[in-house]
Amino acid sequence: MIWPFSRPEITVLMVCTANVCRSPAAEALLKHHLKALGMSRSIAVKSVGTDVGAPGRRPDPRVLSILDEMGVKSSGMRAKAASQALMDEASVVWVMESTHRQVLCERFADSADRVELLDPRGLDIPDPYFGNKAGVRMTVEQIDGLTRAHAQTLLEQFA
Numbered sequence: 001m002i003w004p005f006s007r008p009e010i011t012v013l014m015v016c017t018a019n020v021c022r023s024p025a026a027e028a029l030l031k032h033h034l035k036a037l038g039m040s041r042s043i044a045v046k047s048v049g050t051d052v053g054a055p056g057r058r059p060d061p062r063v064l065s066i067l068d069e070m071g072v073k074s075s076g077m078r079a080k081a082a083s084q085a086l087m088d089e090a091s092v093v094w095v096m097e098s099t100h101r102q103v104l105c106e107r108f109a110d111s112a113d114r115v116e117l118l119d120p121r122g123l124d125i126p127d128p129y130f131g132n133k134a135g136v137r138m139t140v141e142q143i144d145g146l147t148r149a150h151a152q153t154l155l156e157q158f159a
Contacts, residue, residue: 009158010091011044014118015100019049019079021129022096024059025140026118026147028067028074033151043154046090050103052081060129062136070144087111094150097124118146 012030016022027047034040057079058064067074087093087108093115095101105112119125125146128139 009042010154011046011089012154013082013086013090013093014045014047015050015082015093015104016047016096017049017051017100017127018054018057018129019047019052019081020054020057021060021063021127021136022125022139022143023047023049024074024077024079025063025067026094026096026143027077028072029140029144030147030151032072033148034154037151037155039151039155039158042158046086047077048080048082048086050082050100052079055079055081060136062133063140066133066137066140070140082107084108090114092116094118096127098122099124118143118150120146120149 014023014026014030024047027045030045031040034043059074059077064074082104088111090111091114093104093111095104095115095117098117101115101117104115125139125142128136
């Protein structure tokens with residue numbers, strides 16, 4: 001069978017610790033912004049964690065609720081760990097914290113040149129998992145702004 005759609009030109013990999021809060025939010029939001037820019041077929045977006053305790057787990061319900069309120073689709077996501085295959089496939093790997101970058105660079109040294117902090121100012125995005133919904137919302141809104149800017153940059157680079 002011939003696949004009716006062209007293969008994405010680039011793949012973006014979003015990374016946090018457990019792949020249940022920040023990276024799934026970043027995946028859903030970047031997909032949302034790329035779709036709005038007409039780039040959803042040329043750029044694939046995936047998310048993983050550096051230390052996934054429960055593979056297959058759905059994202060945090062608070063994250064899903066906030067994304068739903070924002071009108072952002074988030075179905076089908078499940079927690080998975082970073083792997084050599086996913087790292088090799090990625091054109092760019094955006095991490096939430098400098099510790100994620102360190103872990104990935106140690107585990108996947110050949111991919112180190114593609115691993116960057118999501119926040120271009122070099123700031124970590126704090127993990128909201130143990131906080132309340134207001135803290136989760138602040139983190140999702142921060143990621144929303146960053147992914148919106150990255151979507152625009154990707155459009156300018158690859159359009």
